Amino acid sequence: MYNLLIVDDEPRIVNGLYEQFLDWKQEELSVFRAYSAAEALRIAASYKMDIVLTDIQMPGMNGIELQRKVLELWPRCKVLFLSGYSHFDYVQSAMREGGMDYILKVEGDEQVLAAVGKAIVRLQEERMSEQFIHKARQQLQASRPLMQKEYLTSLLLGELSSKWLEQSRFDELEIPLSTDEDALLVYGRLDRWPNYVLPTEKSLLMYAVQNIASEYLSPLRVISFMVKPSYTVWLIQPAPLAGRELAASDWEQCLAFVRGTMSDIQEACKTMLKLPVSFALSGMPCTWRSAAVQFMRLEQLFQQGFGHDQEMLLSDARLREPADPDMTVHGMTKQDIALRLRTVKQLETYLLGGQQEEFLEQYDAIAETARLIQDYASFYPFLVEIENNLASMMLSYMNQWGFWDAVSSLVDTNPLLARRGVFESWGDAEAYYRGLAVVLFTLKTDGQIDRTQKILTTVNQYIEQHLARDLSLEALADHVYLHPNYLSRLYKQIAGTRISDHIKEKRLQKAKELLANPRLKIQEVATSVGFESAHYFTKVFKKELHMTPQEFRERQQDEKI
Template identity: 40%
Template sequence: MYRLLLIDNEPFIVDGLYDLFLELESVELDVLKAYSASEALALLSAHKIDIVIADIRMPGMSGLELQQIIKKQWPFCKTIFLTGYNDFSYVQTAMRHGGLDYVLKTEGDERILEAFHHAIAALQEEWEKDQLMEEARKELHLAKPLLQKEYLLSLLNGERLQSEGIRHRFAELGISLSTADPVLIVVGRVDEWPGDYSFADRELLTFAIHNIAQEYFSNCRIAVLSYDRAKFIWLIQPQEGDGANMSAFVQRVHETLDSVQSASRGVLHLPISFAISGSFCSWSELPSAFNRLIRLLGRGLGLGRESLLTDLPPVERSPGTASKGVHSSGDNASLAGQRRNIPLLESYLEGGDAGEFASLCSGMLQSAAHDPLHYTEMYYSIATMILSYLNRLEATQDLLEQQDFDGLMRTDDHPNWEAAAHYFENVVALLFAKRHDEQEEKSNSVVTRLHLYIKEHLHEDLSLTKLSEVTNLSPSYLSRLYKQTTGHGLAEYIAERRVDKATSLLTETAMKIHEVAREVGLEHNYFIKMFKKHTHMTPQEYRELKVRVL
């Protein structure tokens, strides 16, 4: 939405332009008007202004002075000057100082609208200019480490492994790893922080540990990221074309980690431990390998400080090793990944996206269906989320009677995961329908209140800004909500109500034309033009026709 400010010390010019732009349907527009420079300054301070149409000569402040103030407050704002025949030298000065266009006061509406659309085009062009993109690139460069961390963590959590765009995303984020080659994972931990170290101190020292790693592994491709307050992760690959034997490379990394531990102890006075994958893993194996290393580092070995542990590849595990726990590492990794989908599922619920909710919900239940404990945890995680949403929705008795919500807390009501997923889908569909009905009711209530206000204040200011104050909604949102709810524009409705009232006054009273115009909140000349546009006759012709009929 664009905001237009009209400034002239002659009210009939401002009012005429105001009504002209209210009828403009091709651009979403909020129109403000000022009858003096002081009024204009107040509006410029209170609102972001995109386009100004102003008299070039006004009492108290020249157009040039006003233009300089506008330029300071709203650098992108475009100024169009209204001028008389004897102002050309003044106009040239204004144009040299950044004015966009000028219109002779003797020219018609078409020329004014032409200048206005020229201003819209200029704004769009400026917003797309290279300097804005350059600023965005600078911001992206500053944010790149955080974006790299977020993306790599998503890969470690198994959230994006099916994406075909990983290689492209690596290039965008400047991650030097190759998705075509396997990767070696190292999980590190600071075993003990000095007690007087602040959070900022710890962040700085973690950064220093990463720097040490990048120095020691300068002949490798490496990505480093922090994981939590004490842990960090390194993903390592040989340089492209290195040709190193994989087993020899793993051994070399293992020995280098010992040197990193010594450097950290000697330079930073920090004891650190490592868990390293015993062999390279593919990107699809990344989540399960990562989870094994986290658990390995957590269990520890021996002193529990400055450990250097290796996770044996599955083929090298001794018989029975994988069966010592209730669940395999792959199962745990899968469950961990599904747990991390809970916030995404909740976002679909809050956003009203029934299709995405049903798809993700089914996938989460299916992935846990092979294990009763995992399935129970997953089921109740989803059920509790829906129950919380139901409570926030303030469910009515009528809604509670439409669905057996007790089934949320009874897994036995659903013979398999498909039935549970279908039940959840039905519950959510019902909740979405209730929310849609409430939103529709609220929208209709806003429209009803708006219509009543317009009816009672036809002779007053009915600008989008004023109506937004009445409804406590932003001008742009009010405009969109009204059109979405009613199917037509707000300005169109106001014009129709003004014409309706005018026809009644012309038929039922002896009021003069200019008095009728004032009663419907319009300037006399513009009233005649608008009335003729809607009825195909002037107000006087309409009155005479009605008199003859009666």
């Protein structure tokens, strides 16, 4: 949808073109009109202008001066000039100032319509132009480190669905690693910030640590990113080998190189940056699907602490000792289970986003893990954590959206308020919270549909009650507190017709009722339903009903006889 402003000091020309574009089918336009440059500027200051069709010679400010001021407000606006003169100096000045076209008034409305059509095509082309694509690519390149960080952090936190773990995604984000090969994890921590380091300098110094490490590890394939303030992760693979896959010896050499290099990186950070850093290293490479468990193990090493808790070099080898059979379930350790249940936090994102399918898929995965551990006393606290998180999340959501009364009329809400122990088994709890989630999604969807329908009803009522008034898209949008463009799209999506067509239909419908009264003049009928002139009313009426208002009136009177 585009906004068009028509400017001329001759009302006859403005009104004639205004009526033409109101009924134009080529594009949906929001049409404005002004009878002076000053009035045009007031309109342009309030509404974005895509196209301005202006007389070039007007009292006070002329069209070329108006163009300069409009382009200051809306640089992408296309300005078309109308003139009764064919003097070359006018044409030259208009085009030099950035005008798109120059039309003589004697050329007729068809030339004006064609010029506006060309301006719309130009606007559409610019939206897809190389300039914008190039700019988008630059922005993408600048944001890629952040996208890499978000993607890989989600992987290490166990939040990344397996369907997103693909080489094509790595390539898209320019992650220089292979999803077909294992990876080695190194977790780094800046132990202490010196007093002289300003808060604004910390991010820069963390990048400096990353750069030093990357330089030392350059013989390998490496990517690094900060997972939280003062903490950085390195994901490492041996350099690709031409013509053959990685062998065990390649990984042995890679592990030895990384272990031997970490102390050099520590020393370089201390000497060059005056910063103490610690590293926790994987004892062996891991698959991408087990990277989250590996990361959790490295986190535990830092949490345990050793010695002075500074400039440490740690390995998770000792955490890889055979697990106590009493501390595992179906081959899963408590670390594995804690990682699986960490995804409970993702459910809130899906709930708030209205993503029911994703929510239920994640919920069922969590429920499956809970079923595996429900009969083991040592894992009982995990079940308590799950229930508490689910109750807190859904209670918060109900309060936020004002759903408490609606939910209470459909579902027993006592389990949300009572302490644990309401359910006899995890199976009962699982079914309760799953059912409650479905109710919440349904209420939100129904609420959205209801609110949308209310907007549509409000707009239609306003139109019927104000047929003689300004029913521009801007006026209707202000009435329901929406942006004009959004209201236009929403109305067409829900009603299946353009809002301008609905207004015309209602105006003609009311006009037919009024024409039944022979005491009303055609001009009075036209004014009563919002047409500014009997001429335009007759033109639209005949186009839609294939007869003039007077012919319609006579036919109605003949039928009564």
